Amino acid sequence: GYAGDLGDATVDMQRKRRARPLTNCNPSGDEADNDIVWGQVPYDDVFGPKGWCNADIATCDCRLDGLVGMFCDIPVEQTCLNQCSGHGECLHGFCLCHKGYFGIECGQRKRGVPQQAGMEASTRPWIREHVQPVPVSQDDGVQPARRRPYIYVYELPPEFNSRLLQYRMERSSCTYREFVKGNSTKSTTWRYGVEQVLHESMLLSPHRTLDLSEADFFYVPAYTACLHEVYGKNSQPRWPDVDGAEEI
Incomplete structure (x- = not known):
């Protein structure tokens, strides 16, 4: 509030x-x-x-993402995928894209919107090292050579990924990096940060395609958990052994 x-x-x-x-x-x-x-x-x-x-x-x-200092009164950048590609506001892991941009990382443009640098090149230079061009969205002549296999990354409703980040209580949970005082960054070691790493890597991969029909693989970015490493544990196996082989 x-x-x-x-x-x-x-x-x-x-x-x-x-x-x-x-x-x-x-x-x-x-x-x-x-x-x-x-x-x-x-x-x-x-x-x-x-x-x-x-x-x-x-x-x-002071543990909530976006605020640091003894009294939680110093605002800093919050952590999002590719920092919303410089074309959106990061709200605790959810990218609120600027007009003309869309996608979970705000990395795609509507037809007619010219390609241009984002806030990393103007008002927010501190996010520059965390904003990478989205290869699949680059204009012809700028787009890097495509590579097989082609991977299609699904856009899921936020309750499957970014909402999990928004509801976290600790800025270091569920992410692999965090902004600290002065808008410098440091790496985190919480195990579920690997899900954000994998998702971001797929979004920025030269293997990514926006064409379902040509995809060799499909990546469904559904995050499994955030805070508790015992999430989903049960006294019984989730899947029974089949002929001595274990399901993965």
């Missing part, structure tokens, strides 16, 4: 500054001292006179 003149977090008033997120810093009780399930900190540490929402003493960690 955003804090306004009256300290409210309503979105219809004039926005003054971003409110401080409560990532893993939820109150363990309410004002009447009733317990709240999953809470981690005392009520007054959040809403009291010297609580996180009001005081100049840091009591909660």
Whole structure:
């Protein structure tokens, strides 16, 4: 939310500054001292006179993507596939494409939209190293030589990939890199970041095709999980062994 003149977090008033997120810093009780399930900190540490929402003493960690600093008051770039190719706003892993551009990475142009550099070449030079040309979308004469096998990358509804990133609580979860203070970047080591790496690699590959009919392979970018490495585990095998062979 955003804090306004009256300290409210309503979105219809004039926005003054971003409110401080409560990532893993939820109150363990309410004002009447009733317990709240999953809470981690005392009520007054959040809403009291010297609580996180009001005081100049840091009591909660700053973990949400896009904000850094002791008080989560320093905005930085958020992490998206190919940084939206420089032609879109990155919103916690989802690319809101500029007019005339589309695709999960905003890497494709509508007919009649001229090829041009994105924000990496103008207003946001700090994303330059993370924005690569999308080979399949380059104009004739600029497009690199195509390579077999051809791979078609499906555009799925966001609930299969980017929405998983939007709902994450930790900026380093589900991604392979993150922006830190000064809009510099560092690599993350969380295991599910490999899904974003693979997806981005396919989007930027010279093997990619936009023509279903000529594709040799099809890539379906459905992310399996994000935070918990035990996701999907069961006491029984997901698939039984067949004649001693294990399913992969």
